[in-house]
Amino acid sequence: MSSFNVLWPLAGGLLIGLSAALYLLLNGRIAGISGLAASAVGLSGPRPGLLGLGFLGGILAGAAAAVTWIRQPDLTITASPLLLVAGGLLVGFGTRLGSGCTSGHGVCGLARLSPRSIAATATFMIVAAVTVTVMRHLAGGA
Secondary structure, three states: OOHHHHHHHHHHHHHHHHHHHHHHHHHOOOOOHHHHHHHHOOOOOOOOOHHHHHHHHHHHHHHHHHHHHOOOOOOOOOOOHHHHHHHHHHHHHHHHHOOOOHHHHHHHHHHOOOHHHHHHHHHHHHHHHHHHHHHHHHOOOO
């Protein structure tokens, strides 16, 4: 593995940690994407939150900049659109049920040693491992 392949993920991880720390220090809140997305579309208050809109806009702008200046991702989508929509709805339901998503629990909650976040992140990881096992070995996937 070349240093180029190692530096990009390292830089991305450092930027995620820095943004989460700054968000907590400057706003006193956890930088969870599900909460910010809910704020952006007005689900967590009477009107859409500008901070949530700005945060989500920054994520989209960062992804666009990475694709433009670093490289185009090599994606092959093999699932049906209906399956993708169903998966997205299940993820959204899960983040509401778990009171947060992997960014809130996994990045911010673990850093604060939150017992609820430790349990949620362990659950995410176990379900992901079971899903990969089922898809690769039992469902005849790649």
